[in-house]
Amino acid sequence: MADGNGYKVVGTRPIRHDGVDKVTGRAKYGADLNFPDMLFGKILRSPHAHAKIVSIDVSRALAHPGVKDIVTSKDLPILSENILAEDKVFYKGHAIVGLAAVDVHTAEEALSLIDIEYEVLPAVTDVAKAIREDSVVLHQSLTTNTLGEKTGKPTNISSHVRHQNGDVEAGFAEADVVVERTFTTQTVHQGYIEPITATAKYNPDGELTVWTSTQGAFNVRQQVAGILDCPASKVRVVPLEIGGGFGGKTTVYVAPVAALLAMRTGQIVKVTMTRDEVFEGTGPAPATLIRLKMGATKDGRITAADTDLFYEGGAYPGSAVGAGANCMFAAYKIPNLMIDGFDVVVNKPSSHAYRAPGAPNSSFAAECVIDEICQKLDLDPLEFRMINGAKEGDRNPIGPRHGKIGYLETVEAAQTHDHYQVEVGNGKLRGRGVASGYWGNGAGRSSVNLTVNQDGTIMLLEGSTDIGGTRASIAMQAAEVLGIAAEDVRPAVVDTNSIGETGVTGGSRTTHATGLVAIRAAESVIEQMKEKLADHWEVNLNQVDFADGTFLNSDNQISFKEAARICSPVVGSVTESTTGAGGAFGTHVVDVEVDEDTGKVEVLRYTAVQDVGTAIHPSYAEGQIQGGAVQGIGWALSEEYVYDQKGQMVNASFLDYRMPTSYDTPMVDTVMVEVPNPGHPFGVRGVGEVPLVPPLAAIANAVSRAIGVRMTHLPMNPGSVLKALNKI
């Protein structure tokens, strides 16, 4: 029995169904498949940040013993420039040529035998420079779509969107204190430990199979079929276990190349990126430049905010500036608001989703300015948030009214937490920072198929790939409805030929959406079993009830297991475009100590409060929060793409990219506030994205308070802190 929430399974902590395979090394991840005649593919990538491809000569490589096939963009049925570049490369690491050989070393040797003549062009890798009139322009065909109008002039700004609400000038006039700051953040990577990989097989009858590690098998199917110009029904995508994604595995990079090579050679082809390819050739989260001005009255009421958001799309348009705009003020009531968002191309990899895409950057700015206002007004930052924080019925400053939300509950829980009650300590450069964050969460298409076995156990097939324990959280929801134990539902993630279409495991949607569909499928199973039992008992359907795992009528009472023996076979299959994802908020409290001689920041204590709606499997919900917080520590303090003058990334390795290790981090105390989401039968809210939104500002606020200097640039690495301290 779960602790007092009225559920039997929801809220308990069973061992995850796929756990034993994962602790024994038996689980098969993307790169773990081997076939006897398998070829190994490799991709030749641009050594330049920006260049025209004058010519490509693969003849020497093709003649190299062991090389089986070589492809370029000309061989793609439908051109996809980020898969294989056409006549221009827009970033170092841009894929140009794919080849297949008998082993990985031979394939690598062959790469060095490909002769490409480039005309190297000047590159721009900084959003602040890319928006200038005199900047190098990446795409001559790109003009700004500004507020719905095309400017017609080549530029790096692909779009300009505006959100306007109230009268900003009047709002600032009303303010007693106004803070204006400019913030910059650097390009960061999702940092999943498993490199991108795909293995493809093509049969002479036109059937293509792709085994890969992905957040969305159906997305891979759609993209591969699109690029290869074949019907989706001819492409079977088999999702293997996935070694982390964080948004980074919601698109394809090597899968179309592996598939093309497999089609042409007739052999199975595996393409796996190396770590430097992952850094340089996949989509990181955008660097940003954000100017923000905010005003408040002396009693702590926000009167206005005006912000310009410049987000790097990387080589192609499509940064997460829109989501950044949506999330940055969602926690607050702001009567007068102006947001201008700009999507800017630069000579970096095409940016892609990373956990709450867009939101950490903009929230860093918003939550730091709020902190500075609190300092100027001598107001407790959590008290300030209680004054300005949004609750049910309040309008998201740029969106619809909030439904039932738990923001203020997170602030209250932070206020009363022991962490916030004790002094941060003195005698050294120590500081405490707080910040809040929001993510809207996703819903959408999911599919679940439940088969009742004769022994009363369940086979649960789902289309959602399991990136961090969703087999368990989906199975538990079905079990709750069926009145059986979590262990009696055996979940399996199946291929695209075996289940209905399902969206990506991303946007914090899976436990909500796929869970909701599992609930519907379980309800269907119950209905079918009631019908069969009515026949069996020779009573009317409406005389058969189901409660607490028991089917009953006036004369009979049998458990689900007994009923299964009578009713089997029963299959409940549901595919549905779900809605009702509830947005969620978190509030983080962090203590840091700064070494004044070296500028190094140590995180002493970390508490993350979050409204999780209802935690299905609390351990994995906590784990999401802890993982997000530590990714935030990395983003705040050490992670960044470092570029040289030529636009070359110089730290494309786990050694120099510097993600936090276990020796850099404290325990992360989690407090899960449960304000059930009315859009889900058990009240689930997405959990995964929110925890990466507050940390950047929470840590920056802590450092700023520790050293008495407002930090506006990420990462706050030792060098930048030493500069802030005027030590160098």
Place this chain on the structure above:
Amino acid sequence: MQAFDYVAAKSLSEAVNLLTKYRDQARILSGGTDLIVQVRENHRQVGMMVDIKGVPEVNTLSYNGSLEIGASVPCYKIYSNEAIKSNFPALVDATSIIGGVQIQSRASVGGNLCNASPAADSIPALIILGTQCVVNGPDGERSVAVEDFCDGPGQTALESNELLVKLVIPTPAPNASSFYLRFTPRNEMDIAVVGAGAAVELSADHQTFVSARIALGAVAPTPLFADDASSLLAGKPVSDESIEEACEAAKDIATPISDMRGTAAQRTHLVGVLTRRALNGAINRIKEGS
């Protein structure tokens, strides 16, 4: 990865013969934690890897009047050794932060030295301890002071037909100790932005420096022995002023570059900070040990 041949040598003479035969094409393989990665990433061309881990002389680890560490002795054996813990603590400091424990299972101090990275953690520690490098080649054995061993990044005093056999470190005087530390943005799994080591001998009453040796990493093409900073301390009182003077002298010889790991200004500043911490660390060890 480029193709190469491999021989597991059984004796010093076999290794030297292979080096003599293959010269620049050959490379000694010990722990391999740098070499294998360098070859994989095309930073080094190798046609013949000569694995010396089966050669008895490079596996020696003994303390009889002086400390002898075979060139292939891995880090973990060094920092687990009781004699080294008691007498050469700077070596423990350095070897326990080279890579993670998995790296330390294989990486050797000899390999760290022959890899000749300006930021190598063990080299400043070896320098302050007065280490002699015993080298073997076709003409027999010779000895090189460790501060003269590195010629530049990846370059050493070894001829292409020579190999490092062992490191010989004299026993420290009573009232002496040593300390090595580095500065890195992460607490582990990182490359020194600056490294600093100090070996100190104090008077019996701990009031006066008898002698000191200071060495720096990552602030020049090779790890540096800070000669002036070291010698000026001899005879000076143990005080913040003396230490500051040494720190300033250490900063004077630093010629760092700016790169992704740190700027020149940051590195020069850190030389002062770390030299002070290294000296104080060694002094505290002497005081604690007495």
Place this chain on the structure above:
Amino acid sequence: MSRKVHVQTQINGENVEFLCEPRQSMLEVLRNELDLTGAKEGCNNGNCGACTIIVEGRPVNSCCMLGVEAEGKEIQTIEGVATPEGLHPLQQKFLEHAALQCGICTPGFIMNAKVLLETNPNPTEEEVRFWLAGNLCRCTGYDKIIRAVLDTTETTGVSTNG
């Protein structure tokens, strides 16, 4: 391509022979030649620990070791940690503490933590964090991994009975 070398070794208690090129890493041999894919490739340069195996009782990044170096050695991989009788206590604790999300780093953590507990039966949190710093995890924030390892030491005495 260089001539392949014949290597005799012992993996998880079994005598194993294989052929490999000198340039093939131990990780590559395990994964591609022997189909022991429990050791993972995360970085291929010794900075993530996902490929950790145990060689002669010590944790080693198998990406930084050549396959030919396995000659005559005793090697353990994640596939040899559980027995027909059940999981190793560390494996059990990782499951109980939800110390894995995606699971790609888990084999490396378990292999490295296993040697830690064999070397230091009652480590402090600080010691566990230091020892495991060569293993990157991007999902968990390490909290539950550290707790799982500490809990193994407190409740099972894994170091003395295996």
